[in-house]
Amino acid sequence: MYMTFRWFGRDDPIPLTHIRQIPGVAGVVSALYDVPVGAAWSRERLGRLKGEIEAAGLTFTVVESIPVHEDIKLGRPGRDRLIANYCESVRVMGELGIPVLCYNFMPVFDWMRTDLALPLADGSTALAYDERALAAVDLSRGTGDLPGWATAYGADELGALLAAYRTVDAERLWDNLGYFLERVVPAATDADVHLAIHPDDPPWPIFGLPRIICRGADLERLVTLVDSPANGVTFCTGSLGALPENDLPAMVRRLAAVAKDRIHFAHCRNVRITGERRFQETPHPSAYGGVDLGEVLRALRDVGFTGPMRPDHGRMIWGETGRPGYGLYDRALGATYLQGLWEGLTREAPIDRTTTPFPQNPEY
Numbered sequence: 001m002y003m004t005f006r007w008f009g010r011d012d013p014i015p016l017t018h019i020r021q022i023p024g025v026a027g028v029v030s031a032l033y034d035v036p037v038g039a040a041w042s043r044e045r046l047g048r049l050k051g052e053i054e055a056a057g058l059t060f061t062v063v064e065s066i067p068v069h070e071d072i073k074l075g076r077p078g079r080d081r082l083i084a085n086y087c088e089s090v091r092v093m094g095e096l097g098i099p100v101l102c103y104n105f106m107p108v109f110d111w112m113r114t115d116l117a118l119p120l121a122d123g124s125t126a127l128a129y130d131e132r133a134l135a136a137v138d139l140s141r142g143t144g145d146l147p148g149w150a151t152a153y154g155a156d157e158l159g160a161l162l163a164a165y166r167t168v169d170a171e172r173l174w175d176n177l178g179y180f181l182e183r184v185v186p187a188a189t190d191a192d193v194h195l196a197i198h199p200d201d202p203p204w205p206i207f208g209l210p211r212i213i214c215r216g217a218d219l220e221r222l223v224t225l226v227d228s229p230a231n232g233v234t235f236c237t238g239s240l241g242a243l244p245e246n247d248l249p250a251m252v253r254r255l256a257a258v259a260k261d262r263i264h265f266a267h268c269r270n271v272r273i274t275g276e277r278r279f280q281e282t283p284h285p286s287a288y289g290g291v292d293l294g295e296v297l298r299a300l301r302d303v304g305f306t307g308p309m310r311p312d313h314g315r316m317i318w319g320e321t322g323r324p325g326y327g328l329y330d331r332a333l334g335a336t337y338l339q340g341l342w343e344g345l346t347r348e349a350p351i352d353r354t355t356t357p358f359p360q361n362p363e364y
């Protein structure tokens with residue numbers, strides 16, 4: 001495992017210089033945010049982003065995400081050209097030596113919450129989801145009522161998309177995902193890039209749209225859909241942990257038994273289920289939520305996980321304001337907590353300073 005941190009590029013209020021100061025964080029997770037969905041990413045643009053990250057003394061280790069165009073998810077006739085563009089972006093990642101691509105296959109909406117700043121007892125705020133609040137959202141007015149990060153759609157465009165999905169049930173969506181992977185996995189293999197699908201968040205259908213990456217069986221189906229080392233998953237404890245039946249450590253172990261080394265990225269955070277299809281995010285440590293991160297990391301250790309991990313959403317603490325879920329402070333606490341767990345799980349002897357230099361900051 002090596003620790004990484006998400007950075008939203010120049011628009012991120014958190015500078016790379018701050019990320020560099022989080023102990024143990026070596027890698028940056030980022031993306032090009034202004035390329036239209038469906039267009040190929042240019043080597044020049046991605047290379048510039050990589051250069052910026054490296055100039056700050058960090059490494060660009062994960063692209064999260066290259067969004068998948070809705071026409072691909074819908075299986076529309078124009079998808080071949082869009083998939084070719086996707087393969088081109090993956091090829092460019094490979095040329096630049098960026099090893100992991102986190103993407104998702106959720107129709108229309110990415111992750112969804114109904115409260116961006118739920119006050120917690122300690123005065124911090126966290127993201128939360130309540131199906132009853134979602135039911136009250138009126139989509140006939142477009143995405144205006146949804147949390148700010150959702151892709152903005154006007155009423156007509158959203159209405160047309162939702163109508164198009166009426167003929168795409170879960171099995172159709174699986175077919176379309178298979179069609180996509182049959183073409184992108186070979187490109188990823190050639191480029192030496194690992195694909196890591198992100199589970200659906202929350203892990204159940206919303207607004208009547210199918211969602212198919214929700215449970216252990218779905219992860220297992222995904223990796224066998226195109227059985228190649230390049231075809232793997234992002235193990236996101238917070239997304240998967242919102243479904244009470246998901247036993248996360250067991251899922252890690254079972255997935256490894258079905259196909260070895262297919263967890264290419266780990267998103268670690270905690271979540272507390274507070275009712276039927278209702279949850280809130282919590283501080284990372286296991287005691288705060290339903291996810292036993294100690295056990296998840298133990299399972300990751302046992303299956304030989306060597307990939308990037310990042311702390312996922314954090315609360316807003318210490319008066320910080322910014323992008324919901326993506327402040328600096330609580331995520332930095334998460335990063336050090338996760339590294340502490342990992343050190344406890346993996347180190348058996350005192351550090352030998354004659355052979356082990358201080359991590360990535362030799363000037364210490």
Ligand code: DNO
Pocket residue numbers: 064065102103104110111198267313325
């Ligand atoms: C939310 C993120 C997701 C993730 C995408 C990957 O915080 O984990 O938005 O980046 O689903 O495509």
